[in-house]
Amino acid sequence: MKTFIYLGGLFFLNLITINQSVIPYQYSISILDCEAFYKTAMDEMVADQNSFMEKYLKGDEGDYARHYDFKNSVLKISNKKNGIVVLEIDFIHVGHFDAEKSVWHWSWEDADIDPKHAENYKKVKQYGIENACDKLTVKQWLGKELNAWEMSGAVNHILNGKGAARHYTHSEYNYVVFMDIRPRVD
Known part of the structure; x- marks a missing residue:
C-alpha cells in the first residue's frame, strides 16, 4: 500500500x-485507532451478548442446544430437556479462524457467498477502507483467536447486530453475528 x-x-x-x-x-x-476500535466494539458485543442471555436464555446456558444452519444463515436454539426450539436467529457468517494455522478468513472470500449478505460484507469492507483498518479489508491474515472475536465485534458494531456466537470443530472456529432474533411461541 x-x-x-x-x-x-x-x-x-x-x-x-x-x-x-x-x-x-x-x-x-x-482516522480511527483501529486497535482501540476493535477492543471497544468487542466490549460492546459482550454487552449485547450479556443482554441476549439475560433476555432470552433463562437459567444455565448448558440447558440449551444450538443448531447452526450455515446454508440458510439460521441458528436454532432448543431446550435440551424437551427439544423445543425456543429461538430462531438470523445471522451473518463473519468468518472462521483456522486454529491449526492461526489464520483468520473473512466469509466474503468464499466463492459461495450468500447474496443476501453481500451488501453487509461491502459495508464492513467500506468501513475498513474509510478508517484504514486493514484487518477489515484483507481477506485472510495471521492472528489469534482473540482477533476473531474482535472482528465479530467490529461486524456487530458496523451492522448494528444483536450479539455473536462461535461454532467450532477441533481445528476451525466459525463466528456469526446475530441480525434478527425471533422467540418461538408454539
Missing part, C-alpha cells in the same frame, strides 16, 4: 493495489 499525504488539505490519499489495479480512495484525518 502506498500512502500520499497532502499536508495542505484535510485528507490523505491512499492507493491500494488490488489484482494489479490501483484504486484510490480518500478518508478524513480523523
